[in-house]
Amino acid sequence: MKRLVIILAAVSLMGLVAGRAWSISPEAQNKVVTAASKNVIQIGLSYRGDEIHFFGVNPVPGADVITRLTAEKEEVIKLSMKGKVGPFWMTVKQYEVTGAPFIYKIHANKPIGEIISEETARELEIGYPAIKNRMKMHLVRGQAAPGDADKVFEGLVNIKESDNLYNIVEDPRRLEIEEGKLFKHYFRFPPKATEGSYQVETFAFQNGELVGYGKDVIEIKKVGLESWLTKTSQESPVFYGIMAVLIAMGAGLGVGMIFRKGGHH
Numbered sequence: 001m002k003r004l005v006i007i008l009a010a011v012s013l014m015g016l017v018a019g020r021a022w023s024i025s026p027e028a029q030n031k032v033v034t035a036a037s038k039n040v041i042q043i044g045l046s047y048r049g050d051e052i053h054f055f056g057v058n059p060v061p062g063a064d065v066i067t068r069l070t071a072e073k074e075e076v077i078k079l080s081m082k083g084k085v086g087p088f089w090m091t092v093k094q095y096e097v098t099g100a101p102f103i104y105k106i107h108a109n110k111p112i113g114e115i116i117s118e119e120t121a122r123e124l125e126i127g128y129p130a131i132k133n134r135m136k137m138h139l140v141r142g143q144a145a146p147g148d149a150d151k152v153f154e155g156l157v158n159i160k161e162s163d164n165l166y167n168i169v170e171d172p173r174r175l176e177i178e179e180g181k182l183f184k185h186y187f188r189f190p191p192k193a194t195e196g197s198y199q200v201e202t203f204a205f206q207n208g209e210l211v212g213y214g215k216d217v218i219e220i221k222k223v224g225l226e227s228w229l230t231k232t233s234q235e236s237p238v239f240y241g242i243m244a245v246l247i248a249m250g251a252g253l254g255v256g257m258i259f260r261k262g263g264h265h
Helices: 002-024 118-124 128-134 148-162 224-235 237-263
Strands: 033-036 040-043 050-057 064-071 077-085 088-098 103-108 136-141 166-170 176-178 182-189 196-206 209-222
Touching: 033 196, 033 209, 050 196, 050 209, 064 182, 077 148, 088 148, 103 182, 118 128, 128 148, 136 148, 148 166
Parallel strands: 040 209, 103 166
Antiparallel strands: 033 050, 050 182, 064 103, 064 196, 077 088, 088 136, 176 182, 196 209
16 A cells, blocks of 8 residues: 555656646647748848848737747857956956857847746746856866856857847837737847858747747848859869959959059049
């Protein structure tokens, strides 16, 4: 009898854990139906960034909505820290940072802290603290010190925000929900948003619980001369190098001819 009670208790505990895991799993929730003004951004020589509008239907009327734009790209970011050496300010240490998302933008119809708990935000990787948890630091130069992780993270966010690759906007005017059902918003893709796949995820929450999830994929592709140059540099680096030298020489000769002509007047 005692053994049966223990087994039943274990099964009940497993059920609770499984229930919790299911409740926080985005894919297991109601589908958030969304549509984008376009799903492909073309990069040409005149590319200066782009803007895509998104529209959706809230699966639970009155639920709050958080959207997230990310792109999984491997990149190494070098961050230098300056210090005083004698009378001069100079670089005293340098870190290489990996693991941080290439782009990270969030829109919410109200402050995230009013929508979900810190625990839920951590599990779903919503908010800047999630980036800090994923970030990996490698000391390249100098000596590590307590507090470096905070300084490096602040530096990373500042650089990304200045390039408009990171931002968090908690404003009902940016993510509008009409009559608690239909919502709309837009993401700006800056000039530094390079070729690749980008995910736009939509989370719906009611009373702090995840009740809906949807995902759109946006492709950024190079076209025309930009595409040809990139492909040539990757597939025929020798030809690309020779071509670049010839173009540079041609430009130099052209400038020289202009100045020589100007000298006769």
